[in-house]
Amino acid sequence: MRHYFADKGELYAAGLIPQGTDPERLVDRLVAGGVDGLGERVLRTVLGLWEVDGGERFRAAVGGLVGDAGAPGPGAQVLSEFLGRRVFGRVAAHLGDPVGALRMSLVASQVVGVLVARHVLRVAPLAALSVDEVVALVAPTLQGYLTGDLVLPLRAGVAEEQNSSHEE
Template sequence: MSSPRRKRAGRPPGTSDTRERILVNARELFARNGIGNTSIRAIAAASDVDSALVHHYFGTKEQLFAAAVHIPIDPLQILGPMREVPLEDLGLTLPSLLLPLWDSEIGAGFIATLRSLLAGDDVSLIRSFLQDVISVEIGSRVDDPPGSGPIRVQFVASQLVGVVLARYILELEPFKSLPVQQIAETIAPNLQRYLTGDLPGLS
């Protein structure tokens, strides 16, 4: 695989500076305006480069977001397959996909990022990810009655971030050491109820 370095013999010096500048601007714009309201073009303009260069370095907007918050995977790699899962299996599929990921090496970086974002004043990156990406991807599938999708998804998010907190940050025992499958199966019916159950105030 050829790297951008080799391909662009005539590029200006300071490629890694440029990448870093794009990431800094991306983080700032995503935080200020949300993922949905931030375009690759705006990030490119703020970074004084061409949109094509941003795509070349980082791929899609979601991939750029992942790079900006140091998530070492494309969020849509998880969220894409979720589109294919039958609605009534979402409650189990969601934690079954996420927990092994969080438990992995990859997850360690994500947990560290989550923690530093929580520590800072600026949690807008997480909020935007949950509201713009998860709500759009999953919320639209469970929007019954109409308008309930975002609320359903946010209850799901509350349980999932709570698991992250209890298992990886507070490190409660025995919770921290329970098998992934046990946690996934324990929370699955509750997640499923949030997604497709009759919830107070939604009808």
């Protein structure tokens, strides 16, 4: 086991990912096409992995991530760290952007939201759309997260700090 997995957490996370999925090869394929079209490739790849069985595996995985009273279960942090390290972090590095990690977290939030809406909540009519229809509707938003301008609101106190540094 130690040969393949660094620790129990990595073994657990690997067990939640669809069988036969190699995160490193998956990321290599995603970034091979460059940044243009990356949003579509990410969404199409994720939907392809999790929709093979009608979303059953995704529903089971999500069920194991939620603890009592809807709070994140112990597996949620492990899976988040695993995906952050093995998938999101690697894709973010290819963006060549100082806010690449933020961009990937926005993409992840949107993709997970689509999966939950389709397979856990079964929100109509989204749940009934084909993969191609979902990709056509959602991929432009993902691409915007990846390559568009991100306007970040200033945190309290930041504007004052910036103003005082300009006055000096």
